Amino acid sequence: MLHIEDLxxxxxxxxxxxxxxxxxxxxxxxxxxxxxxxxxTSLLMTIMGYPQYKVVRGKIFFKxxxxxxxxxxxxxxxxxxxxxxRPPTIDGLKTRQIVQICGKDxxxxxxxxxxxxxxxxxxxxxxxxxxxGEIKRSELLQLMAQDADLMLFDEPESGVDIENxxxxxxxxxxxxxxxxxxxxxxxxxKMQRKIERTKMGLIITHTGYILDYVAADKGQxxxxxxxxxxxxxxEILKCIGKTGYxxxxxxxx
Amino acid sequence: xxxxxxxxxRAEKASGKKALIGPDINLDEFEKAPVPHKxxxxxxxxxLPEEEEQxxxxxxxxxxxxxxxxxxxQKDTTVVHCGTKQEGVEVIxxxxxxEEHEWIRDYYWKLVKVDTDKYTAAAELDLHDGYVIRAxxxxxxxYPVQACLYLEKEGLQQTVHNIIIAEEDSELHIITGCATSxxxxxxxxxxxxxxxVKKNAKLSFTMIHNWAEDMVVRPRSVARVEAGGLFLNNxxxxxxxxxxxxxxxxxxxxxxxxxxxxxIIVGSPxxxxxxxxxxxxKKPGTRAEIVTRTISxxxxxxxxxHLIGEVAGIKAHLECKGLILNGxxxxxxxxxxxxxxxxxxxxxxAVGKIAQEEISYLMSRxxxxxxxxxxxxDIPGLPEQLKAEIDRAIEASDKDMM
Ligand SMILES: Nc1ncnc2c1ncn2[C@@H]1O[C@H](COP(=O)(O)OP(=O)(O)O)[C@@H](O)[C@H]1O
Ligand SMILES: [Mg+2]
Numbered sequence: 280m281l282h283i284e285d286l287x288x289x290x291x292x293x294x295x296x297x298x299x300x301x302x303x304x305x306x307x308x309x310x311x312x313x314x315x316x317x318x319x320t321s322l323l324m325t326i327m328g329y330p331q332y333k334v335v336r337g338k339i340f341f342k343x344x345x346x347x348x349x350x351x352x353x354x355x356x357x358x359x360x361x362x363x364x365r366p367p368t369i370d371g372l373k374t375r376q377i378v379q380i381c382g383k384d385x386x387x388x389x390x391x392x393x394x395x396x397x398x399x400x401x402x403x404x405x406x407x408x409x410x411x412g413e414i415k416r417s418e419l420l421q422l423m424a425q426d427a428d429l430m431l432f433d434e435p436e437s438g439v440d441i442e443n444x445x446x447x448x449x450x451x452x453x454x455x456x457x458x459x460x461x462x463x464x465x466x467x468x469k470m471q472r473k474i475e476r477t478k479m480g481l482i483i484t485h486t487g488y489i490l491d492y493v494a495a496d497k498g499q500x501x502x503x504x505x506x507x508x509x510x511x512x513x514e515i516l517k518c519i520g521k522t523g524y525x526x527x528x529x530x531x532x
Numbered sequence: 533x534x535x536x537x538x539x540x541x542r543a544e545k546a547s548g549k550k551a552l553i554g555p556d557i558n559l560d561e562f563e564k565a566p567v568p569h570k571x572x573x574x575x576x577x578x579x580l581p582e583e584e585e586q587x588x589x590x591x592x593x594x595x596x597x598x599x600x601x602x603x604x605x606q607k608d609t610t611v612v613h614c615g616t617k618q619e620g621v622e623v624i625x626x627x628x629x630x631e632e633h634e635w636i637r638d639y640y641w642k643l644v645k646v647d648t649d650k651y652t653a654a655a656e657l658d659l660h661d662g663y664v665i666r667a668x669x670x671x672x673x674x675y676p677v678q679a680c681l682y683l684e685k686e687g688l689q690q691t692v693h694n695i696i697i698a699e700e701d702s703e704l705h706i707i708t709g710c711a712t713s714x715x716x717x718x719x720x721x722x723x724x725x726x727x728x729v730k731k732n733a734k735l736s737f738t739m740i741h742n743w744a745e746d747m748v749v750r751p752r753s754v755a756r757v758e759a760g761g762l763f764l765n766n767x768x769x770x771x772x773x774x775x776x777x778x779x780x781x782x783x784x785x786x787x788x789x790x791x792x793x794x795x796i797i798v799g800s801p802x803x804x805x806x807x808x809x810x811x812x813x814k815k816p817g818t819r820a821e822i823v824t825r826t827i828s829x830x831x832x833x834x835x836x837x838h839l840i841g842e843v844a845g846i847k848a849h850l851e852c853k854g855l856i857l858n859g860x861x862x863x864x865x866x867x868x869x870x871x872x873x874x875x876x877x878x879x880x881x882a883v884g885k886i887a888q889e890e891i892s893y894l895m896s897r898x899x900x901x902x903x904x905x906x907x908x909x910d911i912p913g914l915p916e917q918l919k920a921e922i923d924r925a926i927e928a929s930d931k932d933m934m
Binding site: 404 | 855882883889890892893894895896897898899900
């Protein structure tokens with residue numbers, strides 16, 4: 280599980296995250312809401328281990344290991360993966376190659392690519408000229424190959440067209456072991472389903488569309504660098520829709 | 533005798549001639565006098581000092597010789613080991629060959645012109661030694677022959693001339709390493725290589741360079757491939773060098789002859805590499821491929837490639853992918869020349885700067901910061917054993933860089 284304790288993070292000279300406490304238990308998925316600039320991406324990047332996000336206080340534990348000081352690749356090797364909102368382009372590296380890197384040469388790259396309709400893009404350089412939706416599919420493909428235990432999704436539905444939203448939603452549900460057919464048939468009760476599940480997720484979403492495909496267990500609101508409430512994600516979304524973030528945070532607190 | 537005198541004469545005339553490309557080297561700065569070393573028997577090879585052994589391993593040498601068809605080992609100017617363990621393969625020091633075998637004159641300076649530049653001239657005028665490796669007609673080697681040119685004496689110019697002959701229908705694999713003693717700083721290496729791949733023969737030649745920071749290196753090589761022949765030329769350089777310039781040339785002189793050059797170059801700060809490959813496709817059905825992968829790593833790399841299609845019905849591809857990592861400069865200079873209709877020639881060059889953001893991104897996919905795994909080119913047509921050898925050399929050199 281992921282356990283974050285009193286985390287304070289600076290970027291440059293600026294404090295961007297304050298007193299963050301967060302627990303994601305094994306099998307749980309949380310949705311993360313918050314207005315632009317509230318620090319959502321920063322929180323994900325800090326969990327992933329980007330060194331420019333300086334942890335000045337607090338600790339991050341994953342699988343009972345204190346990862347606060349671990350380099351990015353060691354966190355990845357421990358089972359943390361991320362789907363970026365705006366990943367960089369990498370010239371000279373083919374999409375096929377990065378998927379192989381993610382899968383440590385042990386995955387069937389073609390089969391995975393087929394599942395997100397990405398076979399035609401495998402020979403192109405990573406993210407080179409990809410449209411918004413193509414970037415998301417490429418990110419999900421890499422996560423599929425990586426088989427991480429904790430997956431961080433930064434606005435996975437932004438820039439994705441109506442036709443592809445279902446594909447993206449269902450793929451994320453699959454990654455988080457939440458796709459209906461696979462699990463519902465075998466396991467009857469909600470309780471049992473939870474026990475079987477091992478994958479953890481943290482999904483940043485503005486629109487909440489993704490919640491139609493992935494029923495998150497909890498919702499969190501990040502406001503001005505602070506996690507301000509924990510509640511049912513659908514309730515939070517309703518509240519934000521009605522009164523806006525500021526009011527919503529106040530009312531729940 | 534006449535032609536021997538003539539070679540000397542032409543060499544003398546060219547001894548001040550600058551090369552067409554690459555920084556000019558003042559060879560007068562280096563010593564050329566012979567440096568004697570004790571001959572090493574098989575068991576002496578296995579008992580070399582640990583640090584020397586490490587340098588040799590990184591240059592692809594197997595000092596136990598267990599999986600080698602033969603060994604040529606030259607230290608500074610002296611041959612310290614030479615022998616073959618495989619029927620059908622000859623390994624002879626070139627000085628001895630020039631004294632004892634009339635046939636060597638049919639090959640010596642027949643492809644590389646002695647008056648090309650001051651470096652070829654030096655190889656005629658100050659020749660120390662070098663190897664002749666020959667696979668007899670129809671012989672098929674299982675294990676590669678290894679050749680190692682080692683520099684130990686500070687300030688020496690090592691001058692060698694190598695001749696490689698794959699007779700008709702033979703199959704020959706060579707792994708050749710150049711290395712320096714861990715204490716050596718300054719030195720020069722001038723090496724001439726002439727390759728003869730005869731009808732339906734197959735030659736793979738894998739060269740691993742493992743130089744020192746203040747070394748200047750000027751190899752000069754030309755290959756001729758006859759009908760149905762295959763020449764695989766692989767080059768790996770992951771260590772610093774002050775200046776290295778080479779532009780090996782291959783002539784595909786017979787129908788259906790094939791040449792493939794694969795190079796992996798990882799630069800180092802302060803090092804300059806100017807590395808090319810030129811292949812002439814002279815007969816129908818010939819095929820050529822030049823593939824280069826480079827990472828600047830703070831060094832200055834020029835990767836040249838030149839394919840010349842002289843007749844119809846040929847196929848050639850040139851590919852250079854370079855990454856700029858940790859600074860440095862990377863230049864790719866690809867050239868294609870087609871003289872007739874019906875040539876199929878293509879090239880692909882890409883130079884990229886890899887930013888910290890990209891490195892972090894790759895790390896979040898599990899890659900080590902200095903992992904050069906994605907540089908791997910899969911070199912086709914090599915026996916498994918040799919492939920493993922190359923991987924090992926890359927790995928050893930990778931570790932050493934940490
Ligand atoms: N490279 C940067 N340099 C300086 N400030 C930045 C940088 N990136 C983000 N910020 C600032 O950090 C805060 C949090 O940003 P971010 O985590 O991207 O928010 P969100 O993802 O919630 O929109 C914002 O005020 C933003 O302007
Ligand atoms: Mg963001």
